[in-house]
Amino acid sequence: MLSSWETSIHSRLPGLTCAWEVRTVTRLFSILTLTSLLLIILSAPCAAVIDGFDPHGTGSVYAETASGRSNGPKPSLRAHRIERGQIEVDGHLDEADWIAAEAGTGFTQFRPDCHGEPCEETVIKFIYDDDAFYVGVACYHLNGEPITSCLSRRDNIMNSDRIRVYIDPYHDLMTGYHFRLNPDGVKEDYYNYGDLYHDISWDAVWEADTSVDENGWYAEMRIPFSSVRYRESDSMTWASTSSAIRTARVSGRAGPSGTASRAGS
DSSP: OHHHHHHHHHHOTSOOOOOHHHHHHHHHHHHHHHHHHHHHHHHHOOOOOOOOOOOTEEETTSSSGTTTSSSSOOOOOOEEOOSSSSOOOSSSSOHHHHSSOOOBBOEEEESSSTTTTOOOOEEEEEEEEEEEOOOEEEOOOSSSOOOOOOOOTTOOOOOEEEEEEEETTOOOOOEEEEEEEOOOOOEEEEEEEETTTTTTTTOOOOOOEEEEEEEEHHHHHHHHGGGGGGOSSSSSEEEEEEEEEEOOTTTTTTTOOOEEEOOOO
């Protein structure tokens, strides 16, 4: 297109000086170059999310009933039975069963804007086998928010991003188990009872690992059924509240944290 435009100008206005032609062509080239750059920027792909953990995904994996922002009743999330091979707890949520499991999305803020839309998205999934249940969480940082983390002893996570999964196997809204994990893999757990009390000395036997990439961080937990108490039956409904706490600092104050509404599995 540039060549034909130059030819047209030269044939119609043969008396123009070479300098004018150069300036005209240079200006046109600069405009076209700027246009090309804008097209490249506008057509650049969005940051990637991992398979099955798209916070805005559609399809059977992303049921509206599992979204914390839906207008329906409290969200419910169906746990997926593992049937495609063993799960390796390595912080990489790439096994086929993770991809196939139903996704919990639509986290909302807990503070400072209760029920507001969070600054970053989070996706959670539950899968299980005969011996344990697994929790997979994708904590995205697609808007430039830094990941904050630090190593510490168990049960002592401070000044760090973290995910918190509360499990209520009796579904009585009175008792339950808290499992927390930060991007460095530091674990916290405690037992909650009587609605208002908790036992921080309770240390369950459970596995967890994390991974980090340019788009966020990912947590993977394996919690044996033997670590928690529940009423065994062919079909069970557990209550769960999950949150992703991000500690981005502004003038020394913690930034907003996202939390999902109670979900059953």
